Each structure stands twice: as structure tokens, then as C-alpha cells.
Amino acid sequence: MTGWDIGVxxxxxxxxxxxxxxxxxxLAEIRRRIKEDDFGASxxxxxxxxK
Amino acid sequence: xxxxxxxxALTWIDWVIIVAYLLGMIYIGLYFQKKNKSFEDYFLASxxxxxxxxxxxxxxxxxxxxxxxxxxxxxxxxxxTGFFAYALPYTGMxxxxxxxxxxxxxxxxxxxxxxxxxxxxxxSRVVSALSSFFYSTNTMELMGMxxxxxxxxxxxxxxxxxxxAAIVVIYTYTGGLWAVATTDMIQFLVMTVTxxxxxxxxxxxxxxxxxxxAGIAAYLGEDPWYYFHPSGGYLTAGVIAAYALTSLAVxxxxxFLQRIFASRSxxxxxxxxxxxxxxWTAYEFAxxxxxxxxxxxxxxxxxxxxxxxxxLIAVVMKYVPAGFVGLFLAGVxxxxxxTADSYFLVSSGNLVYDFYRPVFKPDLSDEKxxxxxxxxxxISAVISVALAFYFERIMGVWVFQASIIxxxxxxxxxxxxxxxxxxxxxxxxxxxxxVGFFGTIAYYIMITVAGYFSEDWETMVxxxxxxxxxxxxxxxxxxxxxxxxVLLAYIIGLIFGxxxxxxxxxxxxxxx
Numbered sequence: 001m002t003g004w005d006i007g008v009x010x011x012x013x014x015x016x017x018x019x020x021x022x023x024x025x026x027l028a029e030i031r032r033r034i035k036e037d038d039f040g041a042s043x044x045x046x047x048x049x050x051k
Numbered sequence: 052x053x054x055x056x057x058x059x060a061l062t063w064i065d066w067v068i069i070v071a072y073l074l075g076m077i078y079i080g081l082y083f084q085k086k087n088k089s090f091e092d093y094f095l096a097s098x099x100x101x102x103x104x105x106x107x108x109x110x111x112x113x114x115x116x117x118x119x120x121x122x123x124x125x126x127x128x129x130x131x132t133g134f135f136a137y138a139l140p141y142t143g144m145x146x147x148x149x150x151x152x153x154x155x156x157x158x159x160x161x162x163x164x165x166x167x168x169x170x171x172x173x174x175s176r177v178v179s180a181l182s183s184f185f186y187s188t189n190t191m192e193l194m195g196m197x198x199x200x201x202x203x204x205x206x207x208x209x210x211x212x213x214x215x216a217a218i219v220v221i222y223t224y225t226g227g228l229w230a231v232a233t234t235d236m237i238q239f240l241v242m243t244v245t246x247x248x249x250x251x252x253x254x255x256x257x258x259x260x261x262x263x264x265a266g267i268a269a270y271l272g273e274d275p276w277y278y279f280h281p282s283g284g285y286l287t288a289g290v291i292a293a294y295a296l297t298s299l300a301v302x303x304x305x306x307f308l309q310r311i312f313a314s315r316s317x318x319x320x321x322x323x324x325x326x327x328x329x330x331w332t333a334y335e336f337a338x339x340x341x342x343x344x345x346x347x348x349x350x351x352x353x354x355x356x357x358x359x360x361x362x363l364i365a366v367v368m369k370y371v372p373a374g375f376v377g378l379f380l381a382g383v384x385x386x387x388x389x390t391a392d393s394y395f396l397v398s399s400g401n402l403v404y405d406f407y408r409p410v411f412k413p414d415l416s417d418e419k420x421x422x423x424x425x426x427x428x429x430i431s432a433v434i435s436v437a438l439a440f441y442f443e444r445i446m447g448v449w450v451f452q453a454s455i456i457x458x459x460x461x462x463x464x465x466x467x468x469x470x471x472x473x474x475x476x477x478x479x480x481x482x483x484x485x486v487g488f489f490g491t492i493a494y495y496i497m498i499t500v501a502g503y504f505s506e507d508w509e510t511m512v513x514x515x516x517x518x519x520x521x522x523x524x525x526x527x528x529x530x531x532x533x534x535x536x537v538l539l540a541y542i543i544g545l546i547f548g549x550x551x552x553x554x555x556x557x558x559x560x561x562x563x
Contacts, residue, residue, distance in 0.1 A: 007340075015337060
């Protein structure tokens, strides 16, 4: 196995696993938003320096 | 070897997936229609986008068909330089934007044009809005979607463009940024996962690196070392730097900034950009390696040679199973639609919120602001469709778009956000944006009229004779020839402008 093979496997893993985790987090959020109908009102905004 | 067009044979499972995907996008737009009660809801998703949504919408928006087909085309012709020379500079810019994003979000603006108007007055606001509008026209994505529709549904190209535009307009018009971000999230999942699966299937089926190398050697009839060299064996550092200049557009990318302003907090914007960076990078790498794999497959005699810009589709169609073909094509459409919807929305905001309202109707009500912004989505779509029909070849459009936003906005915007103690003047913004905007247009007119298309460098160039020497100007050079003049104009404006100028803050923004 060469470095190019490893590069291809790593890129594939990032493209498959990263978005799946992100989508799972999104699903949890959107389920809550739909349940609470929380789309129209502005959320409390954090201001100040990012931590 | 004679090139052939890709032909796609779909099973009923593929059809179900593609049609369900398209109908799903429309449904999402209609679902969000009644959720938007104000301009902030419609244009900025109530400033409530959280990290997962931001990752999805940022990644999918910035990568369209130009990445999918363009990077794979370079991979097909030149090898891994498509990734190292053309894509990697963007990775550096994503990281920089991630670091800077909290500062933008803390300003609590609605658009970056607001920041320009607040600091430099109405002229800078209007010119910045126009440059953002030029940047956000969607010609490339619509042409790509027309091509995919024609390929999949066997319909004329023009009909493909119209249907694709209509679907994107329906959900953008009705649902605003909530619909765009939600559809982007699904499109993000489909376009990345299908590409990741396709890459590994193709690479393993062909036989890994050694077989790919052997296939490319057979195709070229020589040692393919330069296919695996970061510079492609011929690019100098200067040429790579010239190509990399367009990546500066990431620093003032209107869709990026819109999402940063729409984020729930500075921290979420920053984290989303940091997490998105490896996904962007892997996506570019995958496109490049699939282009390279396509060459190998042709060299091994397992596939006829496709048009280079169809190399990715051709090799994927060969190695992925039925059912996944439909999913992959949905992923290709997703890449295009997620970009098109975002820029339809951004450019509609440029027309109404950034330009029409402050110039003609400062007292426009929030209700009418939403109504007019929706209409502007239609106007933006009509302009983009017209351009897609007008241009047969749009090579260089992206360079012009990147140049105009970088030259007009970058210096005054970053001075406004990051040089807080600097006493800005209206004149400094006026001069800088005028020099950047009109200078860029003049430069491109000059290159277009007096220059020619160089087959060697695949870009527009112009020869200039000065003091007995001949200089070759590329169209890309506008990005580093004009900014020094912009900076000079900005400094002159600081010196000669009045320090207590009235700012051009949009009158009704506080209530938006």
C-alpha cells in the first residue's frame, strides 16, 4: 500500500463519516425544532468574544 | 483516441431516487413558506443557524459543478496538481476565514454591505452591492444542471436549464434561507457521501495505486511521474501563485458571510468553518483522484476515452452498482443546486436590501422588504438563465467574478472590521471601492479586446510592450495588479477625507 492509497482511503473516510455525523446532529436538532415549531423567532444571540 | 460522450442507463431504482430527491427539495421550500415572518427570518434564518446546519450549507454552497467537473478535468489532464496547485490554497483560506468569522458575527450586521455602508457611506454600499451581485450570478451552475438534466432525462439542454432553475427558484423563493440551509444539508450529505463511496469503489476496483500508475503509463506511452508530482512537472511557483490568487475570494465570499451573519453565535460560525475544512479538502482530493483514475481506466482499455470534463461521471458510472447510480447523480445535482440556491438568495438581497432600499426606499416596511426580496430571486434567476444561454464557453467568468469582489471589497471591508482604531472616512471607502470596481471592469475589457486566449495556459492573456520589453498579462493578474491602487486610493481617502463624515447606515436596519 502506498501513500496515495492511504490518501484515497482517508479522503473517502472523511467524506463518508464526517457528513454522516454532521447529519445525525442535524436530525436531532431539526426534530426538536419541528416539535417546538422553532423556526420563526430569532434565537438568543451570543455577543462578545468567541470562546 | 476519439473522445465519446457519456451515456447513462438508469434502472427504476435510480429513477425513483432522482425524482424523490427533486420533489423533496420542492417540499422543503413549501414547508418553510409559512415559517418566515420577517426579513431576518427569510434572509438570515432568524440568525439561528447552528453548527451542523452551518457545516452543511457552507460546504455544499461553495462546492458546485465547477469543483466536481473542473478539478476532475485537471486531474485527468495533469494529475495530482489539480489538488495541490489549484485546490490546496483554498484550504488555507478556509482556515483563515474560520479564525476571522467570530469578528464578523460579533458586528451583528445583516450583510457585509451593511458594514461597508456603516463605515463609508452610500456610494461604497451601492458599489459593494453591485460587486457582490456580479459575483453571485449563477451561470456556471445552471449550465451544469442543464447538462446533467439533458444527460439523465434525454431532454434538450435549454429545457434542462429551465427545469433545473425552476426547481431551485421554487424552494428558494418560498422558503428563504431556512429552506436553502435545510436543502443544503441534505444536498451536503448526498454529494459528499456518494463521492466518498464512489472514490473508494473505483480506486479499489481498478486495483489501487500500482494499477492506476500502470494504466496512466499505458495511456501516455511514457513514465507518468509528473501525474503524481504536486506541480505537474511544469508549474512554477509564480504560476501556482497566480492561480492561487482567486482563493482570496474566500475572504469576502458573500454566501460565506451571509451564513456567518446567520449563525446563532460567533463560536458556532468558527467551529463550522473549522470542521468544514477537512471535508472541503477531501472533496477536492476525491474529484482530482477520480479524474486521474479515469485516465488509468482508459489506458488499461477498460473504457473508451470520455470528454475530460465528463471523466468523473464516466468512471463512476462504470464502477458503481445500480441504485447507487441514481444516488450519485442526485449528488451531482445536489452540488449544483446547493450552490445555485444560495447565490440566488444572496444576489436577491444585494438587489433589494443592499441597493434598492437604501437608495430608493429607505422607509420600506419589513413586509415589503421580504416581498421584494422574493421577487428579486426571480430576477436573479432570469439573469442567470439568460447568461447560461448566451455563453457557450464561460472559461474566465469565475476569474472575473473573483477579481471584482476581491478588488472592490477586500481592503475596505477588512479595514472596517479589523482596524477599529483607524479613523475611517467616507472618501477612503468611496475611492477604494471605485478604483477596485471600475479598475477591474476596465482591466477585463482591455484583456478581452486587446488580448487572446492562450491554449498553453488556458486563460486570456495580453502582450504589453513597455520600454522595449514584452510583458504577458494574464486575466488573473488583475487580482494583484489592482489592489495596490485600491490601497493607495484608500490611504489618500484617509488623508484627505473628513473624519466625522455621516455614515450611510441603512435607516430601517435596526428594525430588521
